[in-house]
Amino acid sequence: MPELAEVEFFRKRWSAGHGATVRRVQLHEGKKVFRGCDTALLTAKLTGARLIDSETAAKQMLFRFSGGGLSRAESRAWLGIHLGMSGELRVEPSDYTPAKHDHFILVQKERQLVFNDPRMFGRVQFSIGPQPPDWWTRIAPAILSPAFTTALVTGFLKRRGRAPIKAVLLMQERFPGIGNWMADEILWRAAIHPKRLAGSLTLVEIRTLHRECRHVCRLALETIAGQGKYLPPNLNAHIPKSWLFWHRWENGGRCPRTKKPLFREEVGGRTTCWSPARQKLNPPKGRAT
């Protein structure tokens, strides 16, 4: 499920545990979510450590710890979580009994921080050291950062020129945090057909696409993850009916803007929904880049 804004929603949930010590680490040894992770080390170092703070980048979360089993030279521990397709983070009371797919739990005095992931496409990573690890700093600059320029997008679309634009929007190395529904939402707002080849977009279309990438990211973060201290009761609580989001899976769903029927088909390996009345396959007049 989780894309950019949902990931921020879940991180914000766990922020209830900021400042508190981890009394116990509970995990399902050998599960796929721990691939490449030294779980013995993780358990040793996080037990007794304090969760200082956290942040998100793209579809990843980083939780920072100090104290506990960490030596002075080691300084900090860094816990990375990727939610994959079906992962979620919850906060449960201290007397909570773990459920089947609760693969990783940080037990604090007042609460349990739970990572649940039935399909296990998600991932837990762990590193030690004074600075954030490579797997974190290597994440591409955020779409909402000044580094995400139209020039960057133009260059990328040119290199991926033979791929449908829908597939290109899913590439995390340039569009960090965008997933299937956000890509559809962006293309729908930009009025660009998902099957258009990336290299065929005109300069005007690229500018529109760039703007809608930022717009959808900003709106989704505000709407799904809330503002300031506020956290919505659930992921979709405040998503307006005017977004494609609500209609893309409905059978007989209609475009919120044109009121004409929506269409679904696999594009770039993923089920894609668009509004044929709004998103045309033939490029408009103008120079392709």
Next chain:
DNA sequence: CCAATTGTTATTTA
């Protein structure tokens, strides 16, 4: 039994 799922990566094909 078949097909589907808001993700990523390894492998195969062009």
Next chain:
DNA sequence: ATAAATAACAATTG
């Protein structure tokens, strides 16, 4: 050699 398409991963649901 590069980039695009496909398969695979795992669990559950309709």
